[in-house]
Amino acid sequence: ASAFDPSSGGLLTRLQTSAPTIRTLSTSNYHSHSIPSSLWKLGRLNHIAIAVPDLEKAQAFYKDVLGTRVSEAVALPEHGVYTVFVELGNTKLELLHPLGEKSPIASFLQKNKTGGMHHICIEVDDIKAAVTELKERKIRILSEEPKIGAHGKPVIFLHPKDCHGVLVELEQA
């Protein structure tokens, strides 16, 4: 019997009958006791962005092969990208393609010729407070001021070298 089969008396049954243990475990797993109190906090995962060399082929892949809902391409000249959003229910994918000579994703696509995961975007409840605290903590913010992002809300990007190798976008919820 599988460990996930309740009739087997396996893992699921044990989890269901031992809630106090779960709470203890999850507290220690997520180090919630050590999160400092802050004036701002993270919210939902808004999207995961994927840089692609061929936007139409990528759109067709998500729409026709994986069967998801895919938006039209939108040009965002102030960000140097075209974007397409793929609806997933609990979050979105953002397909990115370079726009203009100085696109910030051009060198990424040169290094990753078939495309690749470019950034994650997490919502925050107070982007100004986030900027202030992250600057104090010496996390590099990649613009002087928040810019208006793909959803018409202020966004900032944090340097991937200060975020364990991942480019992180924060969006005002």
Ligand SMILES: C[C@@H](C(=O)O)C(=O)SCCNC(=O)CCNC(=O)[C@H](O)C(C)(C)COP(=O)(O)OP(=O)(O)OC[C@H]1O[C@@H](n2cnc3c(N)ncnc32)[C@H](O)[C@@H]1OP(=O)(O)O
């Ligand atoms: C519409 C909006 C929205 O969603 O609301 C958007 O998506 S706009 C999406 C596009 N906009 C942005 O990405 C804005 C923020 N991005 C930037 O400012 C830039 O792309 C940087 C992240 C600073 C990278 O700049 P650039 O490509 O000129 O530098 P570079 O190629 O020399 O890279 C410096 C180092 O960072 C690494 N690196 C570069 N891009 C990376 C990425 N996306 N994820 C993880 N690491 C990355 C490189 O491999 C390199 O490491 P090594 O030295 O070890 O080789």
